[in-house]
Amino acid sequence: MSSSGAAAEAGNANFVHCEVLYFIQNKCSVLPFDSIVSISSDFYTTSEVENARAVAAEILSPSKRVTKHSGQEDVRRKKTIQDLVKLCLDPMIQLPTFFSVDMSRVPAVGVEHVDVSMLLQEVCALRAEVRSMAQIRHKITEIGDALGTSHSGADDGFPAANVTSGAVVNLCSTEGSTSYAATAQLLQESGMKEKPKVKKPERRPVVGRAANLKLKTVTTTRKIDIFVSRLHPATQISDVQDCVADILGANYSDKTECSKLQSKYEALYSSFCVTVYVNVDEFHNVLDVLNAPESWPQGTLVRRYFKPKNGGT
Numbered sequence: 001m002s003s004s005g006a007a008a009e010a011g012n013a014n015f016v017h018c019e020v021l022y023f024i025q026n027k028c029s030v031l032p033f034d035s036i037v038s039i040s041s042d043f044y045t046t047s048e049v050e051n052a053r054a055v056a057a058e059i060l061s062p063s064k065r066v067t068k069h070s071g072q073e074d075v076r077r078k079k080t081i082q083d084l085v086k087l088c089l090d091p092m093i094q095l096p097t098f099f100s101v102d103m104s105r106v107p108a109v110g111v112e113h114v115d116v117s118m119l120l121q122e123v124c125a126l127r128a129e130v131r132s133m134a135q136i137r138h139k140i141t142e143i144g145d146a147l148g149t150s151h152s153g154a155d156d157g158f159p160a161a162n163v164t165s166g167a168v169v170n171l172c173s174t175e176g177s178t179s180y181a182a183t184a185q186l187l188q189e190s191g192m193k194e195k196p197k198v199k200k201p202e203r204r205p206v207v208g209r210a211a212n213l214k215l216k217t218v219t220t221t222r223k224i225d226i227f228v229s230r231l232h233p234a235t236q237i238s239d240v241q242d243c244v245a246d247i248l249g250a251n252y253s254d255k256t257e258c259s260k261l262q263s264k265y266e267a268l269y270s271s272f273c274v275t276v277y278v279n280v281d282e283f284h285n286v287l288d289v290l291n292a293p294e295s296w297p298q299g300t301l302v303r304r305y306f307k308p309k310n311g312g313t
Contacts, residue, residue: 014096019105020044020052021098028088036085041078043107049077089268091230091299220280226290227305229271240272247295273305
């Protein structure tokens with residue numbers, strides 16, 4: 001499909017045929033930047049990459065220009081793919097959905113590009129589940145043995161309680177023939193159950209709210225650190241402070257501090273650390289408001305921020 005035909009299709013149905021952009025658009029969120037560039041530059045030809053650049057240039061024209069690089073083919077191909085990956089990662093650019101009609105022109109991702117740490121985490125989670133299932137199976141077996149012992153005592157014409165008490169008397173009458181651990185195991189096998197521990201209710205401290213002019217209190221404050229990312233690279237600290245003031249109100253304007261963090265790709269997005277000083281009784285309310293999706297612009301990434309102990313950012 002030509003670049004003009006691709007742009008026309010994007011305008012009508014928001015779907016565009018391009019194998020190169022299909023692979024980049026679907027892998028940019030699951031593979032590292034360098035891996036996508038390396039795989040694409042080794043797999044696709046220069047003509048395929050140039051055709052993908054032309055498709056993207058016509059779709060984004062005239063609002064954004066896609067540079068046409070010069071030089072050797074491998075260098076030109078790699079730089080063009082880097083530009084296409086950056087376009088797909090840019091949250092400010094609305095691209096159509098690309099599709100492929102020839103899956104032979106879509107590279108397969110090898111084992112060397114798989115996130116091994118993610119696989120190890122999944123294996124550890126599966127091991128933990130298997131251990132928990134084994135413990136549950138062991139407990140079920142113990143319960144079944146205890147119930148079987150109780151039923152056998154009832155079938156002999158004696159209540160289960162009498163069988164258990166008789167076993168306790170017989171075990172206690174032995175003069176040091178068995179150890180304490182062996183005696184406890186025999187008691188469990190005879191059907192005796194351990195007395196459940198009664199958990200005492202937790203008493204939490206009380207924070208007063210009544211207005212009392214006779215006593216004076218001190219104001220206890222805490223700070224909330226919020227990580228805000230995926231903002232436009234041109235975003236300033238004052239813009240973020242104004243946004244927080246709109247969210248929390250003008251009363252928190254002088255209680256808010258903001259600092260810009262160093263992003264991995266500064267040309268694509270910017271990140272900030274927002275610190276808000278609040279009273280203790282308002283801590284949870286303010287935290288809920290700052291973590292609400294409705295408080296921030298669409299596409300913004302927001303989460304709690306914990307500063308490193310060494311004092312770095």
